[in-house]
Amino acid sequence: MIADREKTLHLPGYEKGENNIFWVQEQPSSFLTPKKLIGVLLNGADEFEDSDEVYEAIGEVLQEISNDKSEEDIRNICDQLLCMLKPERTKATANGAMKVLNAPVHLGSMVDNTGQNVEDVKSIWLIQRDDSLKVDAKKLEKAEAKLQEKQDKRTKEVKTIAPPKLQTATASQVTSKKDSKLEAKGTNRTQDIRIENFDVAYGDRVLLQGADLTLAHGRRYGLVGRNGLGKSTLLRMISSFQLRIPSHVSILHVEQEVIGDDTLALNSVLECDTVREELLKREREINAAINTGSVDPLLNSQLTEVYNQLQNIEADKAPSKASIILNGLGFTSEMQQNATKTFSGGWRMRLALARALFSRPDLLLLDEPTNMLDIKAIIWLENYLQNWPTTLLVVSHDRNFLDTVPTDILHLHSQRIDAYRGNYEQFEKTKTEKLKNQQREYEAQMQQRQHVQEFIDRFRYNANRAALVQSKIKMLEKLPELKPIVKEVEVVLKLPDTETLSPPILQLDEIMFQYTSERVIFSNVNLGATMDSRICIVGDNGAGKTTLLKIIMGILSPTSGMRHVHRNLKFGYFSQHHVDQLDMNVNSVELLQQTYPGKPIEEYRRQLGSFGVSGDLALQTVSSLSGGQKSRVAFARMCMGRPNFLVLDEPTNHLDIETIEALGKSIQKYTGGVILVSHDERLIRMVCNELWVCGNGSVKSIEGGFDEYRKIVEQELEAAAQTK
Structure with missing residues (x-):
């Protein structure tokens, strides 16, 4: 491409030899080689947006070549040069056809013939260099500097995403001399x-x-x-x-x-x-x-x-x-x-x-x-x-x-x-009582400090009580400084509000599912759910709990039977492998932007904040978050779609006790339906009013709740232990 452009542009100092091969005449050191001027044009061809930018780059140089031309003439030349450098820009104005020059162009001649149409220029060969056509080196360097400045500016504007900085954990410790000596002698036998x-x-x-x-x-x-x-x-x-x-x-x-x-x-x-x-x-x-x-x-x-x-x-x-x-x-x-x-x-x-x-x-x-x-x-x-x-x-x-x-x-x-x-x-009882005692001690000391300070302020300038004031000041200084009790912020999770749907909501009739003809996961499943449902699915690993969830949501089709759902039912699915589905190289705000583009940043921040991911935490890369924090981000992303029926598969994995408690409270307040798979006994007892048990090739609802299911499990464990 550059070679083609060099054939199109011909400056003083370039000569045409045999077989149309161009060469550069040897010049005295006082002359600036025109090859540099061509370099400005060719190297910056992609950077020129219009003829004004071409004029800005080489206008002064062209003016130097011919002093008798006006600024308007020079600008016309720059416009013609832009057409030669970027012919695709003139496609729309050239009667549908691109004009390609088949001969070199001499800039000096173009200045002398600005009145003629560029199409009339067929072949202009320079046989002998005109010594009057000198290029001012300083002006050309200035043009090159302007072009380089523009390129650097555009490079800076391109945003690059730096890879997340990998962090590692470090530890330091002070050891006693006694332990160090025992360890060195090899006589330390304590467990x-x-x-x-x-x-x-x-x-x-x-x-x-x-x-x-x-x-x-x-x-x-x-x-x-x-x-x-x-x-x-x-x-x-x-x-x-x-x-x-x-x-x-x-x-x-x-x-x-x-x-x-x-x-x-x-x-x-x-x-x-x-x-x-x-x-x-x-x-x-x-x-x-x-x-x-x-x-x-x-x-x-x-x-x-x-x-x-x-x-x-x-x-x-x-x-x-x-x-x-x-x-x-x-x-x-x-x-x-x-x-x-x-x-x-x-x-x-x-x-x-x-x-x-x-x-x-x-x-x-x-x-x-x-x-x-x-x-x-x-x-x-x-x-x-x-x-x-x-x-x-x-x-x-x-x-x-x-x-x-x-x-x-x-x-x-x-x-x-x-x-x-x-x-x-x-622990909870002891910690609560300990915090109460610390709070009472702190408040009592603050009252004592206030009382002593009032006495000091009242009699500070009373000569008769100067000694007593000094003793009070010393007493105040000796009081142990207690820090205010900082209580851990209560975790609150806010699930979206939903509109009531008229029944029937969800119904499974005679459902059977099998992966192969020899392996039937379950059959004859007849179960239903409403917007008030709080259902927990339990059973051994491999009994088909996750498979049942996917059939409920329509991700898997049953081998036989019918699945009926309300036309306005919108599922929110929390997978047990939710962490693997998050983009680890972006922050939490960007993660929500990827899933729900086009919303204000404040809305993404507000959604994350409702699940305890706020402040700088929302701007950290997902890879740097703990497992529980990643779970909260996954909850925020799921709920931003405003589902009216939640399907939660092992939602408590990696969540701390306070967050699990908050999740239970938010499910209690949620106005949509909930089906969850969980092994957390406290959460199940807290929110579920119905238990579906997967096992032995079927799914059945049992009465008696979790207490009844625990009895069944303990009986199975006792029977297994007796057979060993």
């Missing part, structure tokens, strides 16, 4: 864990400052606090030894799912007992040596020693123990013999939990263990952990789980950790 005066930060944000954490051996701790304060980060700091603890204490953090391979599920759990695995390996090696005819007299004694050690650790009972754990977490006998690669991510997380329970480390760290479990598995885990022999630290937002498992509660707030004896219910 208690004390982490004193430590800080934890995530990027630029301080999560904990000057905090203390004590974990007594054999006690079970529940770590609670609002979303985003650093509970999961603290567990990672401990498990990665960024916070120093005694080196002889074994730690296991259940955070990542088991890698899928050909290992059987049962063997995957058994492999965690490394002592047993090493003894079995040694047994196989000795037996192989004996069978191949080895005459080493020590082999028999070594084999006897291995058998004694296997007997001491009760190695023969290990498969039964592993099977009981797997069965309690939902793995049938057939599933236990399947390769780990055949399981989904949720089931592989259960495998990771089973491995941790089987290996029994000195410190077990669990982060939201109930998220991946159905109600039956949660009840089994609650019972199992009540007899846990070592130290347990668990992050959970399941209120019933925290009332059942922990012996102590650790409350993370205000960049510190407060310890409370008892379960979550006792």
Whole structure:
């Protein structure tokens, strides 16, 4: 393209040689090569919007070439040059045909023949350079500078989205000299864990400052606090030894799912007992040596020693123990013999939990263990952990789980950790009473300060009471300074208002669904819902709960049967994988803009604020938010479409206890219908007036509510335990 343009423009100093090849004549150093002038035109061709910009770039240079031409003549030349440089701009005004010059143009001649039509210019060749056609170097440099300035300005106007800055957590800690000496000598044998005066930060944000954490051996701790304060980060700091603890204490953090391979599920759990695995390996090696005819007299004694050690650790009972754990977490006998690669991510997380329970480390760290479990598995885990022999630290937002498992509660707030004896219910009572006492103490001191200050102000200039005033001032200075009690802001979630729809709203008649001819998920389903419905779907994992939700919303079509919905019914769907569906590279406001474009920024901010995502939090990239904060963003996006019937699949995953409580209250006030799948017993008891149970190839509504369903589950667990 540039070569074509150079053939079209011909300046002094350019010569035409054989075969139409252009060359530049050698010039004295006092001349500025016209090639630079052509460079201004060609390199800036795409930047010129009109002939005025061409004139601005080279007008002074053309005026220098011919002093007898007026400004209007020069502008006409610039207009013609623009047509040559960008012929597509003249398409509309050239009687429908583009004009392409087939010969070079000499600028000096164009100045002399401005009265003639450019179409008459056929071929103008410069044989000898006219020394009068000198180009002022300063003026040409000025033209180049203007063009460069314009290009830089346009480059700045192009907005580029920088990739989100990856942040990492860091920790610092002060250790006592006594502990350091014991650790150095290798004589530290305590099973208690004390982490004193430590800080934890995530990027630029301080999560904990000057905090203390004590974990007594054999006690079970529940770590609670609002979303985003650093509970999961603290567990990672401990498990990665960024916070120093005694080196002889074994730690296991259940955070990542088991890698899928050909290992059987049962063997995957058994492999965690490394002592047993090493003894079995040694047994196989000795037996192989004996069978191949080895005459080493020590082999028999070594084999006897291995058998004694296997007997001491009760190695023969290990498969039964592993099977009981797997069965309690939902793995049938057939599933236990399947390769780990055949399981989904949720089931592989259960495998990771089973491995941790089987290996029994000195410190077990669990982060939201109930998220991946159905109600039956949660009840089994609650019972199992009540007899846990070592130290347990668990992050959970399941209120019933925290009332059942922990012996102590650790409350993370205000960049510190407060310890409370008892379960979550006792913690709430103690914390409420503690806050009341602190408030009373603060108010009493403020009254005393005010009374003393009034006395000082009244008698400050009274000579007779000068000594007494001075003593009062000293007393005021010695009073301990109490900070006002800062209460945590109450979480409020605001679901959209809806208009009442006349029944019937939703009806399933004789619904059957099957993925293959051999696998029927459920059949003969006859259920209905209204705008007043508060329905919870429960059942074992894989029983078809999510499948039923998708049929209700029309995402899946039933194999047989009929689904009837009101023509004005508008579903709001909250998927259990909602976090995976969010764009992690934008902030929350931009995320809502993508889904609902064209609204004022204030409306997006207001919608996010109604779900607790306000201020700077709404401008952070989604990837930097905690799991609970991402859930709130997903709720805000779902509700911005103003649905009148909510379908919620595991909505409490990653939400803190206060937010779950707020969700329950907002559902109670919601004027539309609600169907949810949940394993959170407190939320179910709080909002649901009907229970649909998935299992055994059917979906049925049961009377008696959650109490009746819990009885059924406990009976099934007892029956399963008796058969083992």
